[in-house]
Amino acid sequence: MNARSSLILILLLACHGHAAAVVATPVQSLPVLENAANIEAFEAAPTTTIIPNNSFSSQSAFDASWAYNYPWGTDHNGAARMDKSQSKLDPASNTLTMTAKRVADGSQKPAKQGGKTIAIHYLAGTINARQHITVGKGTTVELAGEFKAPVARGTWPAFWLTAVDGWPPEVDLAEWKGSGKISFNTFNTSSQVAAKDVAYPSPNEFHAIRTVLWDENGSDVGVKFYMDGKLVTTQVGRGFTGKAMYLILDLQMEGSSGSPGPTSDTEYAARGVSVISYKTEK
Ligand SMILES: *[C@@H]1O[C@H](CO)[C@@H](O)[C@H](O)[C@H]1NC(C)=O
Ligand SMILES: *[C@@H]1O[C@H](CO)[C@@H](O)[C@H](O)[C@H]1NC(C)=O
Numbered sequence: 001m002n003a004r005s006s007l008i009l010i011l012l013l014a015c016h017g018h019a020a021a022v023v024a025t026p027v028q029s030l031p032v033l034e035n036a037a038n039i040e041a042f043e044a045a046p047t048t049t050i051i052p053n054n055s056f057s058s059q060s061a062f063d064a065s066w067a068y069n070y071p072w073g074t075d076h077n078g079a080a081r082m083d084k085s086q087s088k089l090d091p092a093s094n095t096l097t098m099t100a101k102r103v104a105d106g107s108q109k110p111a112k113q114g115g116k117t118i119a120i121h122y123l124a125g126t127i128n129a130r131q132h133i134t135v136g137k138g139t140t141v142e143l144a145g146e147f148k149a150p151v152a153r154g155t156w157p158a159f160w161l162t163a164v165d166g167w168p169p170e171v172d173l174a175e176w177k178g179s180g181k182i183s184f185n186t187f188n189t190s191s192q193v194a195a196k197d198v199a200y201p202s203p204n205e206f207h208a209i210r211t212v213l214w215d216e217n218g219s220d221v222g223v224k225f226y227m228d229g230k231l232v233t234t235q236v237g238r239g240f241t242g243k244a245m246y247l248i249l250d251l252q253m254e255g256s257s258g259s260p261g262p263t264s265d266t267e268y269a270a271r272g273v274s275v276i277s278y279k280t281e282k
């Protein structure tokens with residue numbers, strides 16, 4: 001190697017070193033898309049945890065994410081009146097159990113709903129998420145959890161989203177109407193409903209429910225419903241983008257699930273419920 005080629009080599013090495021420094025430094029100013037580590041950081045950042053998956057692992061974790069009863073009170077459209085003491089945490093297993101217990105006929109004043117009077121036959125458990133759930137423009141929301149739900153006549157547990165202002169939106173992430181089946185539903189109006197009923201295997205065991213909702217086009221929301229890791233159905237909610245929804249876990253009784261319901265206690269358990277949102281991947 002003569003002196004001249006040594007100089008060229010040194011210049012080449014210097015240029016190479018300089019180029020590497022240029023690639024490494026402008027991270028704050030220019031995203032370096034070729035860099036896999038930067039892409040990962042860029043995509044992971046927008047994920048927001050709305051409800052962490054350990055919200056049933058202590059009373060303080062519960063209180064941070066949930067409130068007792070329906071967002072509007074203790075009554076809805078069935079024979080159960082909700083009572084805080086009917087929802088119990090098991091912190092060790094990160095599980096919430098809601099119990100419906102029969103009360104003597106006439107011992108509770110009836111509920112009033114949509115101009116109807118409904119006799120109360122049970123005290124039961126319900127909780128609602130403190131934070132409203134909204135599928136914003138360009139975002140995806142994922143809800144998941146494991147549920148052990150009764151399917152006997154007169155038992156009407158559910159895991160569902162319903163409009164904060166007016167109605168719809170409503171998405172029934174999972175609903176059991178005393179028929180032995182599980183239902184997955186999206187309401188455009190009270191009569192324009194996508195409703196999918198499938199067999200609900202071994203009701204004495206936990207089943208994984210996962211629902212993915214995404215903004216389809218700035219107005220409509222697509223919904224994919226999964227049970228035990230398998231896609232069951234895909235539905236579309238008209239005009240749901242940007243609309244705030246309540247998230248509710250309730251053990252309602254009779255009503256749409258038939259009557260009379262059971263005289264012995266009925267339990268509905270949920271564990272590891274979580275909600276996250278993130279920018280929709282294109
Ligand atoms: C709960 O979420 C944490 C991260 O927030 C994760 O590491 C863990 O695997 C999740 N557990 C379950 C059972 O999904
Ligand atoms: C609800 O509206 C959306 C958007 O118009 C449509 O794609 C969907 O099929 C409708 N659902 C039903 C059950 O008609």
Ligand SMILES: *[C@@H]1O[C@H](CO)[C@@H](O)[C@H](O)[C@H]1NC(C)=O
Binds near residue numbers: 217
């Ligand atoms: C979204 O798509 C639906 C059809 O799925 C259509 O009826 C609606 O007008 C679209 N909305 C926008 C804002 O493009």
